[in-house]
Amino acid sequence: MIRVRGLSKEFGTLDNGSSGGVLALSNIDFEVRDNEFLTVIGPSGCGKTTLLRIIAGLISHDQGEVSINGQPITGPGPDRAVVFQNFALMPWADVLTNVTFGLEIRGTPKEECQATAKKLIKLVGLEGFEQRLPKELSGGMQQRVGLARALAVNP
Amino acid sequence: MKTSAARNWGLRLLVFSAVVGLWELFRSYSQNFLLLRFSEIVGALFRLLFFEDRFWEALYVSNQALLLGYAIAVVVGIPLGLAAGRFRWMDRILNPYVGVLLAMPIAPFIPIVIIALGLGLSARVFIVVLFAFIFITVNTRAGVRNVEPSLIEMAKSFGASESQIWRRIVIPGATPAIFAGMRIGLGRSVTGMVMVELLLVASGLGRLLLEFSGRMQSDLVFATVLAVIIEALALLTAMQAIERRIARWAPDISLG
Numbered sequence: 395m396i397r398v399r400g401l402s403k404e405f406g407t408l409d410n411g412s413s414g415g416v417l418a419l420s421n422i423d424f425e426v427r428d429n430e431f432l433t434v435i436g437p438s439g440c441g442k443t444t445l446l447r448i449i450a451g452l453i454s455h456d457q458g459e460v461s462i463n464g465q466p467i468t469g470p471g472p473d474r475a476v477v478f479q480n481f482a483l484m485p486w487a488d489v490l491t492n493v494t495f496g497l498e499i500r501g502t503p504k505e506e507c508q509a510t511a512k513k514l515i516k517l518v519g520l521e522g523f524e525q526r527l528p529k530e531l532s533g534g535m536q537q538r539v540g541l542a543r544a545l546a547v548n549p
Numbered sequence: 550m551k552t553s554a555a556r557n558w559g560l561r562l563l564v565f566s567a568v569v570g571l572w573e574l575f576r577s578y579s580q581n582f583l584l585l586r587f588s589e590i591v592g593a594l595f596r597l598l599f600f601e602d603r604f605w606e607a608l609y610v611s612n613q614a615l616l617l618g619y620a621i622a623v624v625v626g627i628p629l630g631l632a633a634g635r636f637r638w639m640d641r642i643l644n645p646y647v648g649v650l651l652a653m654p655i656a657p658f659i660p661i662v663i664i665a666l667g668l669g670l671s672a673r674v675f676i677v678v679l680f681a682f683i684f685i686t687v688n689t690r691a692g693v694r695n696v697e698p699s700l701i702e703m704a705k706s707f708g709a710s711e712s713q714i715w716r717r718i719v720i721p722g723a724t725p726a727i728f729a730g731m732r733i734g735l736g737r738s739v740t741g742m743v744m745v746e747l748l749l750v751a752s753g754l755g756r757l758l759l760e761f762s763g764r765m766q767s768d769l770v771f772a773t774v775l776a777v778i779i780e781a782l783a784l785l786t787a788m789q790a791i792e793r794r795i796a797r798w799a800p801d802i803s804l805g
Contacts, residue, residue, distance in 0.1 A: 450706050470708045482703035486721050495717070496707040547707065 396426040396449060400458035403444055418444040422458070443479070450476045472500065475544035481536045483528040489515065489539050490524040496547040507546075514542040583767040593768035594775050603757065604776070611742055611753030612780075613670060618677025619738040623731060626682035630689025630730070635719060640690070650683040656744060663749055673745050673752070680741030681734040688733065692726025693719055728792040732785060739781045 401422040404415045418441040426432045434442050447453045448460060451470040460467045462474065475496065483492050493515060494507040502510075515524060518538040528536055569587045576584045585593075597604045633640040633647075659676055666672040696719055704714050746755020754773060761769040 452702060452706060470706050472708065474706075476703070476706040478699055478703055480699055482697070482699040484700060484718070484721070486724075495704075499704070499707045499709045499713055499717075 395428060395463060397461050398422055398424050398449070398458070401445075401448065401455055401460060402457040403441075403448060403453075403455050419448075419455075446476070450474055452476075472547060473549055475547050475549040477537070477540045477544045481528070481533075481540050483536055483539055485528050488525050488527055489520060489531070492528070492539050493542045493546055496543055500547065510546050511542070514545050517545075518542045583765070585768050585771065589768050590771045590775060593772035597769060597772045597776060604773075607753045607757045608776075608780075611746065611755070614673035614677055614745075614753070615738055615742045617670075618674040618742065619681060619735060621674065622678045622681035622685055622734055622738065625678065626685030626730070626734065627689050627727060629682075630686040630727075631693055631719070631723070633686065634690040634693025634723070647683060647687060651687065655679050655741065656748065659745055659749055668749075673742065676745040677738050677741040680744075681737040684737055685730040685734040688730025689723060689727050692723030692730070695726065696722035724795060725792075728788070728795075732788055735784055735788065736781065739777065743777060
């Protein structure tokens with residue numbers, strides 16, 4: 395379960411010293427229980443991505459608590475995975491290598507990586523495309539690769 | 550695919566013929582007795598390759614400086630570029646020196662280097678390194694900085710360590726630019742090698758050029774230059790073949 399209490403995040407002043415930072419998040423409270431889906435909607439620039447990056451552990455927060463299963467979030471972890479808005483696929487690697495990336499970083503043995511990856515590639519409907527490069531895929535297909543990659547580490 | 554390869558060679562032959570044609574045209578209008586027919590230059594090249602032992606000896610001597618200097622330029626230049634690309638503090642420290650080395654003509658410094666290092670191989674190697682390494686560094690740095698930041702963030706989101714980020718994201722991502730820098734560096738190394746031999750150290754191919762031009766043997770002068778060009782082309786082609794196998798993924802924004 396992900397728990398967020400009183401979360402605030404302000405981005406600091408600009409380098410040229412001009413006035414005031416940007417208050418991206420102010421006093422956010424919510425919980426996401428196991429097997430629950432939460433959708434965050436809002437106008438562009440309202441702080442949705444900032445919230446996700448804080449939960450992912452990519453940036454710090456200023457006030458409040460963020461925790462997952464009781465553990466405070468201080469950085470990335472094996473219990474969370476991110477699917478990126480601009481796909482963030484390695485253009486030099488084929489679909490299979492991209493999907494196994496997260497597992498390989500964590501030191502999973504190669505056969506297990508590939509077996510898991512192939513299952514998930516099939517799950518997202520990209521079976522047969524394992525050797526293709528990202529530039530040979532449509533946007534939607536690339537996004538599915540990102541999804542498979544995130545699911546592979548079993549967050 | 551086959552027809553386009555034939556078409557490529559056809560185009561190359563066409564351009565080559567045009568160059569030779571322009572050369573002959575220029576010759577017929579100019580009074581310069583030192584300019585020769587292209588066939589005479591090619592004939593001189595054959596004489597150079599097959600009848601002059603001095604050529605191969607000179608080639609060996611010059612290439613010592615070239616290959617050693619280029620290797621050092623690569624070994625020094627790439628890590629500097631990687632560091633400047635990834636670590637902002639390093640970039641800020643190096644920045645003024647990079648600007649100076651890019652703009653500054655190296656030739657005036659050759660006498661200073663000779664005084665410091667003597668007339669031997671080390672001086673020639675040093676000059677070659679000076680000519681080449683900064684271009685390798687600059688291109689490497691650009692390659693690192695052009696790696697999509699979201700890729701690095703993605704790697705961090707999976708818990709990658711700094712060394713994993715280097716090995717799996719930064720270096721593969723910067724590879725095409727690094728190769729571009731290495732190609733430019735090779736060209737610069739050849740220039741540096743010939744220039745120091747022409748201007749001061751009088752060994753190897755530069756010395757041959759001085760001898761031949763001193764005796765007004767312009768056919769051999771041109772032939773020697775042609776030989777240098779051919780060697781440079783051979784090395785560049787080899788590098789291109791290596792790059793094609795390693796960096797097939799790089800985006801191709803050229804037309805046609």
